[in-house]
Amino acid sequence: xxxxxxxxxxxxxxxIYAMSFPTARLLLIPLTGVAVILAGGWYLYAxxxxxxxxxxxxxxxxxxxxxxxPDGLSACGLPSxxxxxxxxxxxxxxxxxxxxxxTPDQYNVARQQGTExxxxxxxxxxxxxxxxxxxxxxxxxxxxxxxxxxxxxxPSFTKPIDAAFVAVNRDTSYGMVRDEVHCTVDGDHLGHVxxxxxxxxxxxxxxxxxxxxxxxxxDFEAWVVQHTPKAATPAASASTKSGT
Numbered sequence: 001x002x003x004x005x006x007x008x009x010x011x012x013x014x015x016i017y018a019m020s021f022p023t024a025r026l027l028l029i030p031l032t033g034v035a036v037i038l039a040g041g042w043y044l045y046a047x048x049x050x051x052x053x054x055x056x057x058x059x060x061x062x063x064x065x066x067x068x069x070p071d072g073l074s075a076c077g078l079p080s081x082x083x084x085x086x087x088x089x090x091x092x093x094x095x096x097x098x099x100x101x102x103t104p105d106q107y108n109v110a111r112q113q114g115t116e117x118x119x120x121x122x123x124x125x126x127x128x129x130x131x132x133x134x135x136x137x138x139x140x141x142x143x144x145x146x147x148x149x150x151x152x153x154x155p156s157f158t159k160p161i162d163a164a165f166v167a168v169n170r171d172t173s174y175g176m177v178r179d180e181v182h183c184t185v186d187g188d189h190l191g192h193v194x195x196x197x198x199x200x201x202x203x204x205x206x207x208x209x210x211x212x213x214x215x216x217x218x219d220f221e222a223w224v225v226q227h228t229p230k231a232a233t234p235a236a237s238a239s240t241k242s243g244t
Contacts, residue, residue, distance in 0.1 A: 076152050076206050080113040080180045080189060081173035089187035091137045098136070106135050109210035110188040113180075118153025121209035130216040131161070132207075136186035138227075139165055140220070142207065148197070150204055155212065157205040158197050166205075168193060181205060 108114040150156035160166040171180040197204035
């Protein structure tokens, strides 16, 4: 803005001077050319800077919060472009099967590493007690007891239920250095993790609602019972020991 203001001021002063002194009117042509060159250079520089942010811009506690405003593109709102090794996922489905299982928004986020708008998603303001599962499998990822208000418009957690279910990949897309997170069981993209969260972890898992499904606490407790292997009965143990 300062450069454009300076160029406009030079043109105005040059015009006034030339009109006051007729012999100086010949200066209008070269000075106007210089002003146009300066203005063109400024627009080229500004456009290049806006479209190509510094590649060394690392998202950390010093700049992440300021870079995650509720409006516009940000470290939180930009999609991811990492390569997730799907061969390590326990749950394997074809692309056609994923498209059939998920809604278009869920597929875009979970399978295409997209992102959803802040404040316009299912769980950013959900205060119910329960557990958040991966949308692509029966994998409990985050507990509501670890959820907090980050002000970003996305569900935010201080930690996953089990670190073994959430993997981290370095994401260098869009001229930033971020940490992408995804479910290890089904390979679904979840969001990103930043180091500007509250204690005790100091982390903020910024997660897309589209990658999650919520289960109330009572239903989760029943789910745990259902999925916990039953202990062997005394009779079965005795049979095993006797070899019968």
